[in-house]
Amino acid sequence: MASAREAAIARRSSPKVTDAAPEDAQLLELLGAAGRVADHASLAPWRVIALRGAARERLGAALVEAAQVSGEAAAKLRSKPLRAPLLVALVATVTPGHPKVPEWEQEAVAAGVGHLLSLLLDEAGWGVMWRTGPHTRHPAVAAMHGLADDERLLGWLYVGGRIESGKPGRPAELGGSRFSTLS
Ligand SMILES: Cc1cc2nc3c(=O)[nH]c(=O)nc-3n(C[C@H](O)[C@H](O)[C@H](O)COP(=O)(O)O)c2cc1C
Secondary structure: OOOOHHHHHHHHOOOOEEEOOOOHHHHHHHHHHHOOOOOOOHHEEEEEEEEEEEHHHHHHHHHHHHOOOOOHHHHHHHHHHHHHOOEEEEEEEEEOOOOOHHHHHHHHHHHHHHHHHHHHHHHOOOEEEOOOOOOOHHHHHHHOOOEEEEEEEEEEEEEHHHHHOOOOOOOOOOOOOOOOOOO
């Protein structure tokens, strides 16, 4: 098993994947670990929804409704969710007006779960790519997922069988101005 550091350095996004996908049981196991991110007041302000099969077609239809396009543009948009056999929708379940934990902190926790889940899926050998787009928070897209009023979509992890690209990932070294020390 890779160390957390080794897994982070090895991780890279997979824009193209095969039709293989992890079962719900494996997703649940990995989510148990991903849900261990730091979480102010332990609100667990997140949930995920696995979209498989025809649910991806319903998402495509919701994207077209959101974009108000037709013809070729609609066909292109409708097919986007079909690029992977499994889409893991990442949802921030925000408690508004919490006395200690503002909304941005709750979204940060949900995003942390998304990043850690993406890392764990990558480490388990799956191809993963986090995708969003201009319609991620459109009401039609929220309705397709059955989101409640205080739930916000953070995008989808597109997951499938990994195709080795042979291309190197981004370098792990930090350049320039991303680190400084105050003392
Ligand atoms: C919140 C979020 C949304 C993203 N949305 C998209 C997207 O819609 N389209 C895309 O090509 N990449 C998107 N990305 C970036 C890719 O997932 C990926 O991280 C990037 O291409 C860098 O490649 P790497 O992860 O292999 O270093 C998104 C990443 C994050 C964290």
